[in-house]
Amino acid sequence: MQNRIQELRKEMRLTQSELADAVEVTRQTIISLESGKYKASLVLAHKIAQYFGLSIEEIFIFDLEEENLC
Amino acid sequence: MLIKAILSTTVKSDLDFRRVIKQRQILCFIIMILGIATAAFSFYFSTGQYALLSDFFSGFYFGVGTGLLVAGILAYINCRSLLKNEKKLHEKRLAETDERNKAISQKTLFMTSVVLIIILYIALIVSGLFSMMLFQTLLCIIGLYLLIFLISYAYFNKKL
Numbered sequence: 001m002q003n004r005i006q007e008l009r010k011e012m013r014l015t016q017s018e019l020a021d022a023v024e025v026t027r028q029t030i031i032s033l034e035s036g037k038y039k040a041s042l043v044l045a046h047k048i049a050q051y052f053g054l055s056i057e058e059i060f061i062f063d064l065e066e067e068n069l070c
Numbered sequence: 071m072l073i074k075a076i077l078s079t080t081v082k083s084d085l086d087f088r089r090v091i092k093q094r095q096i097l098c099f100i101i102m103i104l105g106i107a108t109a110a111f112s113f114y115f116s117t118g119q120y121a122l123l124s125d126f127f128s129g130f131y132f133g134v135g136t137g138l139l140v141a142g143i144l145a146y147i148n149c150r151s152l153l154k155n156e157k158k159l160h161e162k163r164l165a166e167t168d169e170r171n172k173a174i175s176q177k178t179l180f181m182t183s184v185v186l187i188i189i190l191y192i193a194l195i196v197s198g199l200f201s202m203m204l205f206q207t208l209l210c211i212i213g214l215y216l217l218i219f220l221i222s223y224a225y226f227n228k229k230l
Contacts, residue, residue, distance in 0.1 A: 020164075021164075024164060024167070025164065025168050025169065025170065026164055026165055026168045026170070026171065028168075028170065029168055029169070029170040029171075032170055038170050038173070040169075041169050043169075044169055
């Protein structure tokens with residue numbers, strides 16, 4: 001699963017720490033999310049989507065093949 | 071770490087976390103009392119007419135008791151400093167409630183459990199060659215481990 005967190009964060013000129021504080025996680029979690037090492041929970045995905053004013057699907061892009069959904 | 075994890079499950083704000091830290095202070099007192107009791111036990115049973123403990127066990131229990139006492143005091147001081155500093159309290163809450171940190175803890179516990187049961191199994195097989203008592207002890211530990219696993223599984227199966 002890919003995501004647009006880094007892209008959106010840079011557009012808004014936010015630091016990783018600021019985003020982490022806003023969604024109440026550690027900076028390391030944001031780093032791991034951006035690098036694709038860690039998949040966000042539904043609650044965190046919702047918080048991030050709400051913060052950027054977008055839907056979850058607009059931020060988190062499901063790879064149908066990778067998730068075995070096709 | 072486990073107790074911390076149990077006590078932090080319902081934390082959603084700094085106010086909730088402050089309550090958890092206050093609960094931890096009580097836990098610190100319990101640890102300190104346990105430490106004092108262990109050291110006193112060691113002292114009582116290593117001197118006078120009740121000198122039942124060997125030098126090794128006397129030293130061991132006294133060391134464990136002192137360690138618990140010092141750990142309790144340090145943890146209590148840490149809790150106090152968190153309660154006095156809002157910024158530190160907030161940072162600590164984020165670190166402890168962070169979902170990635172929780173996932174790391176869960177995976178680590180799972181891995182540790184798997185390795186532990188493998189080591190216990192190997193020790194069980196090897197111990198049969200040397201000591202019946204050690205074999206029975208290890209067998210009981212493995213049995214208890216599996217029993218706790220089944221009870222925990224049944225509990226979380228209903229809860230989740």
